[in-house]
Amino acid sequence: MSIVVLAWGGGAEPAAAVKEVLGGARRLADASGRAVVAGALGPAAQGAPAMITYGADRVLTVEHDALAQADADAYVDAAEAVCRQVGDGLVLLPGDRLGWEIAPRLAHRLQAGLVTDCVAVDWDGSRFVMTKPVYGGKAMARLAATTGVQVALVRNRTMEALAADPGRTGTVEPLTVSPTSGRVKVVAHKAEESVGQVRLEDAPVVVAGGRGLGGPEPFKELEEIARLLGGAVGASLAAVDAGWISPAHQVGQTGKSVAPDLYIAVGISGASQHVAGMSGSRTIVAINKDPEAPIFRVAHVGAVGDYKEILPAFLEELRRIKGSA
Amino acid sequence: MHIAVCVKQILDPEISPRAFKIDPVRKEAVPGSGSLVIGPFDLNALEVAVQLKERYGGRVTVLTLGSEKAKEALRRALAMGADAAVLIDDGQVAAKEPSVTARVLAAAIRRLDSVDLVLCGRQSGEWDFGQVGALLAEELGMPFVPFVPRLEVDGQVLRLEREAEGGLAVVEAPRPCVASITNANDNVPRLPKVKDIMMANRKPITTYTAADLGLGEAEAGDAANRLEVLELFIPEVKSECEFVEGDSGAEKGVNLARKLVERKVI
Numbered sequence: 147m148s149i150v151v152l153a154w155g156g157g158a159e160p161a162a163a164v165k166e167v168l169g170g171a172r173r174l175a176d177a178s179g180r181a182v183v184a185g186a187l188g189p190a191a192q193g194a195p196a197m198i199t200y201g202a203d204r205v206l207t208v209e210h211d212a213l214a215q216a217d218a219d220a221y222v223d224a225a226e227a228v229c230r231q232v233g234d235g236l237v238l239l240p241g242d243r244l245g246w247e248i249a250p251r252l253a254h255r256l257q258a259g260l261v262t263d264c265v266a267v268d269w270d271g272s273r274f275v276m277t278k279p280v281y282g283g284k285a286m287a288r289l290a291a292t293t294g295v296q297v298a299l300v301r302n303r304t305m306e307a308l309a310a311d312p313g314r315t316g317t318v319e320p321l322t323v324s325p326t327s328g329r330v331k332v333v334a335h336k337a338e339e340s341v342g343q344v345r346l347e348d349a350p351v352v353v354a355g356g357r358g359l360g361g362p363e364p365f366k367e368l369e370e371i372a373r374l375l376g377g378a379v380g381a382s383l384a385a386v387d388a389g390w391i392s393p394a395h396q397v398g399q400t401g402k403s404v405a406p407d408l409y410i411a412v413g414i415s416g417a418s419q420h421v422a423g424m425s426g427s428r429t430i431v432a433i434n435k436d437p438e439a440p441i442f443r444v445a446h447v448g449a450v451g452d453y454k455e456i457l458p459a460f461l462e463e464l465r466r467i468k469g470s471a
Numbered sequence: 472m473h474i475a476v477c478v479k480q481i482l483d484p485e486i487s488p489r490a491f492k493i494d495p496v497r498k499e500a501v502p503g504s505g506s507l508v509i510g511p512f513d514l515n516a517l518e519v520a521v522q523l524k525e526r527y528g529g530r531v532t533v534l535t536l537g538s539e540k541a542k543e544a545l546r547r548a549l550a551m552g553a554d555a556a557v558l559i560d561d562g563q564v565a566a567k568e569p570s571v572t573a574r575v576l577a578a579a580i581r582r583l584d585s586v587d588l589v590l591c592g593r594q595s596g597e598w599d600f601g602q603v604g605a606l607l608a609e610e611l612g613m614p615f616v617p618f619v620p621r622l623e624v625d626g627q628v629l630r631l632e633r634e635a636e637g638g639l640a641v642v643e644a645p646r647p648c649v650a651s652i653t654n655a656n657d658n659v660p661r662l663p664k665v666k667d668i669m670m671a672n673r674k675p676i677t678t679y680t681a682a683d684l685g686l687g688e689a690e691a692g693d694a695a696n697r698l699e700v701l702e703l704f705i706p707e708v709k710s711e712c713e714f715v716e717g718d719s720g721a722e723k724g725v726n727l728a729r730k731l732v733e734r735k736v737i
Contacts, residue, residue: 155636216635216636218615219614242636243617243618243634243635243636244636246601246617246618247605247615247617248605249602249605250569250601250602250604250605250606250609251605251606251608251609251615253570253602254570254605254606254609254610255609257697258697259697259698260569260600260602260697260698261600261698262599262600262601262602263599263601275701278599279599280597280598280599280703281482281484281491281500281597281598282484282596282599284488284491284705285491285493285500285703285704285705285706286703286704286705286706287498287598287700287702287703288700288701288702288703288704289698289699289700289701290698290699290701291697291698291699292696292697292698292699293697328614329614329644329645330614330615330616330642330643330644330648331642331643331644332640332641332642333630333641333642333643334640334641335635335638335639335640335641336632336638336639336640336641337637337638345637351737375737389656392656393654393655393656399484399596399599400511400512400596400654401654407736408731408736408737417485418488419484419485428736429731429734429736431727431731432712433727440488442710442712442714443708443710443712444708444710445710445712446711446712446713446734447712447713447714447715447727447730447731447734448712448713448714448715449714449715449717449723449724449726449727450714450723451717451720451723452720454720455719455720455721455723455724456720456721456723456724456727457724458721458724459720459721459722459723459724459725460724460725460727460728461724462724462725463724463725463727463728463729464728464737467728467729467732467737
């Protein structure tokens with residue numbers, strides 16, 4: 147029995163999400179006495195040797211013109227071929243957009259049980275147990291798939307990559323697949339507006355504002371802090387609904403899931419639907435005038451008071467620190 | 472143009488954590504701990520469908536898998552502008568199994584005449600498996616486009632915007648096709664007027680059981696379950712928050728920055 151990690155994106159160096167899932171798969175494989183098989187699809191095939199250093203025992207590569215773009219139809223075909231080659235077992239996919247798109251279709255073809263948005267996958271001694279947030283993060287569910295092939299879509303930044311170990315050994319084998327190109331054609335791209343040059347989901351720092359800001363103006367100050375820290379600006383649903391900032395910035399169950407090293411929540415009360423999208427952040431800072439606000443229950447560092455007084459001094463001190471660094 | 476919209480009636484996601492209770496034995500939220508509403512993204516999907524009808528003509532059929540109570544959700548959808556509704560009784564249908572939900576909805580959609588577009592929310596807002604759209608596409612043999620905030624019709628071609636890595640992509644798909652809808656400024660669900668709510672009571676609701684749709688225990692019952700819910704629990708949140716000191720807001724601001732340096736965060 148094996149644990150399959152499906153990999154896409156990246157190049158000679160695998161994508162960050164792939165490295166995380168490989169690290170998680172390696173730990174599960176060691177606990178359950180299995181091997182890790184990576185399915186390196188499309189351009190990710192170039193990263194096959196590196197995947198071994200990150201934890202794979204065996205890499206099956208699938209290269210085909212149809213995989214040059216993120217064409218889900220072709221990727222489902224390629225993923226299915228890898229899984230059929232390996233047989234029963236656990237299949238892990240990174241939870242990015244393509245992962246969400248192909249995982250259900252792959253599970254359908256393999257008649258496999260699928261759990262999406264897993265924040266943990268554990269081996270309990272006899273089976274794999276997947277944990278996911280439900281009811282907008284107010285509860286957690288632990289599930290097991292009762293099928294031969296079990297599929298887990300892993301939320302980004304919830305598993306930890308291993309340091310690359312050039313001493314690890316493994317095999318790389320090409321798999322011949324002729325994926326069918328899709329019926330859905332990409333005709334244009336529109337760049338997402340990004341503040342501070344960093345995409346929200348990838349940003350190491352997110353500075354987010356909510357209803358407590360009282361209007362669109364204060365987001366300029368958040369942008370300034372984000373720029374200084376190399377981060378991006380986020381927002382709560384309330385701020386988006388009020389029209390103060392575009393939905394592209396929304397963090398939460400109905401927005402984007404982020405897990406940066408530092409999340410600064412300004413004037414955000416901490417409704418569970420917001421917390422569901424950011425609770426995995428390494429350090430959470432909350433600035434709020436209400437000491438009872440639920441955001442302080444998940445925050446690591448808090449400042450109680452009026453953001454209009456706190457923020458300018460915070461920003462000035464940051465500039466001083468950054469300037470002297 | 473005939474648009475089918477699949478919706479789910481869920482426990483109001485806005486309910487406060489204090490009011491939220493779970494039944495650890497049945498492994499679901501205690502009914503009655505909050506009101507029942509249509510899932511937030513399903514409402515966006517309905518809004519998209521009604522806007523398309525207003526722009527291009529045609530009709531909208533809303534479908535749900537649920538109990539008798541789910542008729543309230545269907546009435547709401549009819550008041551928003553759907554023309555007809557289908558309730559599939561979930562009495563004999565495996566719960567919390569997206570593959571079954573999709574199989575049952577697909578069987579009901581096949582009974583509708585000439586559907587050009589199938590819409591659903593990108594996730595329920597409850598268990599949030601986020602699978603039904605993609606599974607419907609597989610069941611119905613249609614192309615699938617996920618994370619769609621808006622779309623337009625150009626003859627036999629659908630032009631859809633979709634969220635992709637690094638921005639939005641514009642894609643073209645043939646009719647019929649399945650799309651899962653995400654929230655955006657221009658698909659905020661409308662609030663029905665009293666007149667619309669009155670009108671909704673006169674619109675038809677068709678009811679099916681799984682058996683009516685030709686699905687037995689093996690296809691739609693508990694035997695079709697692929698997942699087992701082992702446990703549902705409310706995570707214990709123990710606050711570890713360290714509050715920065717200061718006599719004024721400005722002092723707290725300075726101390727906050729220093730605290731982050733001390734913690735080696737910045």
